[in-house]
Amino acid sequence: xxxxxxxxxxxxxxxxxxxxxxxxAMAAGVVYVAVPEWRHIAQVLGQSFxxxxxxxWTLLAGSVLAVVSGLRLVWGLVRGTSAPLWASAVALxxxxxxxxxxxxxxxxxxxxxxATNLSLLRVARRVHLSMVQELQxxxxxxxxxxxxxxxLVVAGPNNEQLRTREFRAVPVQIVWLESEESRxxxxxxxxxxxxxTPDGIGFSIRPVGLRAGEPALLQDDRARxxxxxxxxxxxxPPMREPAASxxxxxxxxxxx
Numbered sequence: 001x002x003x004x005x006x007x008x009x010x011x012x013x014x015x016x017x018x019x020x021x022x023x024x025a026m027a028a029g030v031v032y033v034a035v036p037e038w039r040h041i042a043q044v045l046g047q048s049f050x051x052x053x054x055x056x057w058t059l060l061a062g063s064v065l066a067v068v069s070g071l072r073l074v075w076g077l078v079r080g081t082s083a084p085l086w087a088s089a090v091a092l093x094x095x096x097x098x099x100x101x102x103x104x105x106x107x108x109x110x111x112x113x114x115a116t117n118l119s120l121l122r123v124a125r126r127v128h129l130s131m132v133q134e135l136q137x138x139x140x141x142x143x144x145x146x147x148x149x150x151x152l153v154v155a156g157p158n159n160e161q162l163r164t165r166e167f168r169a170v171p172v173q174i175v176w177l178e179s180e181e182s183r184x185x186x187x188x189x190x191x192x193x194x195x196x197t198p199d200g201i202g203f204s205i206r207p208v209g210l211r212a213g214e215p216a217l218l219q220d221d222r223a224r225x226x227x228x229x230x231x232x233x234x235x236x237p238p239m240r241e242p243a244a245s246x247x248x249x250x251x252x253x254x255x256x
Contacts, residue, residue, distance in 0.1 A: 016082060020073045023083075023091040027066035027073075030098045034063035037104070040111065047213025049170065049189050050163055052111030056104060062097025065090050116162050116190075117209035117218055121226075123172050124192055124207045126155035128228040131203060135232050140200030145176045148194055162190045162210065180204065187215035201232040 044050045069091040076083035135141040162170040170190045177195040193206040205228040207218045218226040
């Protein structure tokens with residue numbers, strides 16, 4: 001006469017081992033993929049600013065679920081009992097979170113300070129070029145801060161891949177200097193220090209980027225302070241003035 005297994009009795013050892021091996025492998029895979037993301041979080045908490053997009057929260061949440069599921073599966077093996085259904089479901093849910101986070105192979109490059117500083121330098125060069133055009137076309141460059149802010153908007157898009165420890169984006173900004181020797185404090189990354197001579201015939205731009213998680217003036221190949229300068233040269237042939245100045249394009253049209 002065949003006797004039925006008691007309700008709640010553990011499954012056969014071989015089946016329990018197979019079940020644990022499959023779902024532990026899933027959980028371990030999720031944790032492995034999430035390790036770089038946790039390292040990024042640790043780096044973010046240890047410095048004032050950081051580069052790159054936001055952490056992949058779904059992957060981080062999935063890794064936490066994977067750890068919870070894995071611990072419960074191991075505990076079931078140690079006790080010699082079958083793991084509850086929810087442990088398997090949580091392991092599957094962690095895999096869904098990892099897949100939903102997308103491919104993170106490109107994040108290493110976008111989270112580098114070099115990429116952020118190069119992006120800032122590109123914006124600075126666009127502003128520099130537009131103001132050199134203004135300088136040679138009119139014999140002077142705008143001496144008001146608002147015109148430079150408009151030039152920055154035209155030179156965009158602003159680089160918002162720089163963030164604070166609280167993950168707030170830090171857009172590119174203009175910091176107006178009253179003199180060449182001025183040194184604003186505290187330093188804020190993703191800023192362009194701009195100084196214009198009172199007569200408008202010369203200007204300088206100093207980009208403030210990021211170095212080891214802290215704000216720092218960008219340097220050239222010789223480790224010297226990087227300065228983009230503009231100076232009116234009357235000996236150069238006058239540049240052909242565009243139909244509309246890039247700065248004036250953002251100004252409201254006059255009412256007829």
